[in-house]
Amino acid sequence: MxxxxxxxxxxxxxxxxxxxxxxxxxxxxxxxxxxxxxxxxxxxxxxxxxxxxxxxxxxxxxxxxxxxxxxxxxxxxxxxxxxxxxxxxxxxxxxxxxxGDWVPRSVREKAKKIEEAYQKLEQENMRGASDKEMSEFLGVSEKEFHQMLQDVSVMSLVSLEDPIREEESETRISVLVDEKAKNPDHKVNEFYLKEALAKGIEKLTDKERIVVSLLYYEDLSLSEIAEVMSLSPSRISQLHSKAILRLRGALDKQKGLLMQDH
CATH class of the missing domain: 1.10.1740.10 (RNA polymerase sigma factor, region 2, helix turn helix motif)
Incomplete structure (x- = not known):
């Protein structure tokens, strides 16, 4: 043997x-x-x-x-x-x-501000917002906007793991990648959340989509993705933050609609 x-x-x-x-x-x-x-x-x-x-x-x-x-x-x-x-x-x-509450309140507030800006601009323009549009909306330079993304990158690691609703255990990431764990009670909600997520992913840039795909589907680390894409780890971190904040905005909007229906 x-x-x-x-x-x-x-x-x-x-x-x-x-x-x-x-x-x-x-x-x-x-x-x-x-x-x-x-x-x-x-x-x-x-x-x-x-x-x-x-x-x-x-x-x-x-x-x-x-x-x-x-x-x-x-x-x-x-x-x-x-x-x-x-x-x-x-x-x-x-x-x-x-x-452990390891993210300072200032960083949480910064992330919320960026997320809401993406949501507002993309809803108004019906397309993904550029870095230039975002920095103008937030009243900062593009360099300052990139620094903001870097500052909130530590939050984006766990943001898709947050519960969709406080009383539920289902998370954003489970909607994104878990095809087997179906809960019959949530199938309608899940359909709309997946639809919102798909639309959110469509608005991502090619590079942002690649980062999300490699991180959540191929299970590569940020440093490995940096190597694959020939970019610096900090640039990958920024792309990841932008992608997650866009997706959070799309899902939070849909979550609000679902809660109105109940």
Whole structure:
């Protein structure tokens, strides 16, 4: 028997021992075997975060997400644990960042101002707003506008993970990438949100679309995307911020319409 197949069998044996017999040692072994997921996810999320956010803090929150994944995972369904755990770990890290209130109020206000400007200009002009139009609307130079985008880039990392409504667990990113987790109660809302998101994506520039695609569909980090596109990491960060703020505006507008209907 080859080593890989033997490893898979041992892996299954650990799941059986943990899930069927509450074997704590098997659970500990599963955690140890998958700590690399925490390191992988936390390292990627660390790119572009402020220096006051330590990687150790990200990792400790990630470990809590991994433990949660191991406790909730149903090995009998034949799903890939690594994929499931990655989302749980990512979610736990982002929750930790939110609870830590690591984004200053001034940055939140700046992001809201840019988001609202995109929403207003794109609604008026029925097309994507240029950097020049945005800077004129905000009363700043294009250089200052680019700096504003850089300042809010730390927020854009978690902005698509925010709940669509405060009382719901469904997030913007789940609408964007999760095709399997269908909730029948939200199908109508989901249809309109996806339609709004598709229209928002249409208004993105080619470069912004590529960044969103590589980040959320191909799972590349911002530094890897910079290498692929032959641009500086700060430029990629700006493109990402612009894309996310445009998409947030599109989804927030649709969210407002949905809430009016209820």
């Amino acid at each position: 080859d080593e890989r197949k033997s490893g898979q069998l041992n892996h299954l044996d650990l799941w059986i021992r943990w899930k069927e017999h509450d074997d704590i040692e098997a659970k500990k072994k599963l955690i140890e075997n998958h700590l690399s997921i925490v390191d992988y996810v936390s390292s990627r999320l660390a790119v572009g975060l402020p220096k006051n956010v330590s990687k150790d803090d990200l990792a400790s929150n990630g470990v809590m997400g991994l433990i949660d994944a191991i406790e909730k995972f149903d090995y009998k369904r034949g799903l890939q644990f690594e994929t499931y755990a990655s989302w749980r770990v990512r979610g736990a890290i982002l929750d930790g960042l939110r609870q």
